[in-house]
Amino acid sequence: MKNRLLVAKIGGNIIEDPEALTSFLEDFSKVEGPKILVHGGGKSATRLADQLGIKTEMIDGRRITSAENLDIVVMTYAGLxxxxxxxxxxxxxxxxxxxxxxxANVILAEKRPVQFVDYGYVGDVVKVNGNIITAFLNQGIIPVFCAVTHDSQGQLFNTNADTIASEIASEMSADYEVSLFYCFELKGVLENIEDKDSVIEHIDLEKYTALREAEVITEGMLPKLQNCFDALQKKVSTVHIANADFIKDNTTKHTTLSL
Amino acid sequence: MKNRLLVAKIGGNIIEDPEALTSFLEDFSKVEGPKILVHGGGKSATRLADQLGIKTEMIDGRRITSAENLDIVVMTYAGLxxxxxxxxxxxxxxxxxxxxxxxANVILAEKRPVQFVDYGYVGDVVKVNGNIITAFLNQGIIPVFCAVTHDSQGQLFNTNADTIASEIASEMSADYEVSLFYCFELKGVLENIEDKDSVIEHIDLEKYTALREAEVITEGMLPKLQNCFDALQKKVSTVHIANADFIKDNTTKHTTLSL
Known part of the structure; x- marks a missing residue:
């Protein structure tokens, strides 16, 4: 039987709120067994860019990572x-x-190909080096990933943290029974964004299609759900979207994904 | 017989100059066997502080690390x-x-005690965790240290990079025959700061005292030399102060330290 492994991703709203972050770190540190944390941080990067008077270009609601923006991303995500x-x-x-x-060359990426939009220094994950992660875990180390990758040619990239979590969870599923938790400030995927209690407790591929067609799922949630289903298809055992408290109390209302 | 280990420290003037940095990384990457890199970066931190309009307080020519300055240090040193x-x-x-x-709790520090001056978030090294460094080296990993430490109570500190290099070299001397190279833009310790070729090729403790008394050694060089002698006293095999080129060509003129 495979050992269990927790891969938890925390979003910007938790990292940005000192009280929420402290509470999460307290809970995460108490989880027994091997575990991995992945974090975002877009708000901090935007704030630093604003302070430095660097403009963040958006195309169709998506952020473009210029060379200046990349420096800011590396400073805030990998640094502070x-x-x-x-x-x-x-x-x-x-x-x-x-x-x-x-x-340690742990995540290799390539620049997102230019189709209609050049996203700049944005990298899509090519390969997660599971062996080195396993070696760290076996040393009792808890890897904490920020949303920065590289191409092994000296170029760093801004990479979506949800995707990094999904790719790591998938890669590690070869050796572990992996649980992937997407933790954020809401309780899960909401039926009605105005009602914070309207959690959809279970979403499978069929329901996902229906929710998408009914436009219940908002734009930001679509790629997150796609990452969830990608992970499940790549043999990740369980995937949840939940409030950060879920890590302490698995009985709180949340969204569970399945194929 | 112990294995050899290189501990190289590069200063801000090399990191700040893209051409010099490329050249150094090229040379460093070709050194065979286990190796460790330590880097500074004060100039980048000062520039970011200026851009953000954050004042750097100096007392008696020494930098005070406020909470805001510490964030900048962590962003530039540990990040970019x-x-x-x-x-x-x-x-x-x-x-x-x-x-x-x-x-990986690799360098534990404590806040520099307040005597006449409170340096703020400046940490003095308490313990280097040599075992984890050895484990990384045995995995074929090349550790690259920036000048940030912690107190294991959640507080990060700004710590002198020369001191970090000296402390790491000293700790690793229990298991390795360590060579410590301080690489910078000059050729070594100069007899006359106006003459870049006036390298003092050999400095022992007696000469050090004489140079200090004659005020040949300028203020910034004193703590660097103290770090060199500390390392030698803690069984580091060889200590050199040299131009960054020295890593490629050990026959170039440089300063060698001995007790």
Whole structure:
């Protein structure tokens, strides 16, 4: 039987709120067994860009990562946020190790191909190096990934944190029974965005199609759900979208995904 | 017989100059055997602070690290500079892993005690965790340290990069025959700061005292030399202060330290 592994992803609204972050780190540090954390941080990057007077170009609601924006992303994600989380986990006896995809060549990516839009320094994941992650886990290390990858030619990339979590969970499923948790400030996928309690408790592929067609699922949630189904198709055992509290209390209302 | 280990420290003037950095990474990547890189980056931090309109307070010529300054230090050292170097080494087939002292709890520090001056979030090294560094080296990993440490209570610190290099070299001397190279833009310690060729090729403790008394050694060089002698006293095999080219060509004029 395979060992269990938790891959948890926390979003910007948790990282940005010191109280919510402390509470999450407290809960995450108490989870027993091997575990991996992946974090975003887009809001911090946008704030630093604003402070520096650097414009963030958006096309069709999607962010373009210019060279200047990439520097900001690397400074905030790999620098301030990642190291704040690592230090916070060390304080709670979690032997955290902060990683970008470049560190120990753990996530290889390639520049997103230009079709209609050039997203700039945005990388799509090509390969997760599961062996090195397993080696770290076997040393009792808790890898903490930020949303930065590289192409092994010296170029760093901004990469979607949800996708990184999904790709890591998928890769690790060869050796572990992986649970993937997407933790954020809401309770799960909502039927009605105005009603924070209208959690859709179970979504399979059929329901996903129906929700998409009925336009119940908003734009930002679509790629997250796609990442969930990608992970399930790549043999990740369980995938949940839940409030950050879920990590402490698995009985709280949340969304469970299945094929 | 112990295995050899190179601990190289590069200063801000090399990191800041893309051509010098490329050349150094090229040379460093070709050094065979286990190796560790430590880098500074004060100039980048000062520039970002200026861009953000954050004042850097100096007392008696020494920088005070406020909470705002610490964030900038973590963003530039652990973020942009560290990851640029890591990606540059990966490009050159060096399996680099970027580290602060908080990552894998590798360098524990404590806030510098307040005597006459409160330096703010400046940490003095308490302990280097040599076992985890050895484990990384045995995995073929090249640790790349920036000048950030932690206290294991969740607090990050700004810590002198020369001191980090000296402390790591000293700790690793229990298991390795360590060579410590301080690489910068000059050729070594200069007799006359106006004459870039006036390298003092050999400095022992007696000469050090004489140079200090004659005020040949300028203020910035004093702590660097102290770090060199500390390392030698803690059994580091060889210590050199040299131009970054020295890593490629050990026959170039440079300063060698001895007790």
């Amino acid at each position: 946020l990642n190291k704040t989380i690592v230090a916070g986990l060390q304080h709670r006896n979690c032997n955290a190790l902060g990683l970008t995809g470049a560190d | 500079l560290n990851k640029t170097i890591v990606a540059g080494l990966q490009h050159r087939n060096c399996n680099a892993l970027g580290l602060t002292g908080a990552d």
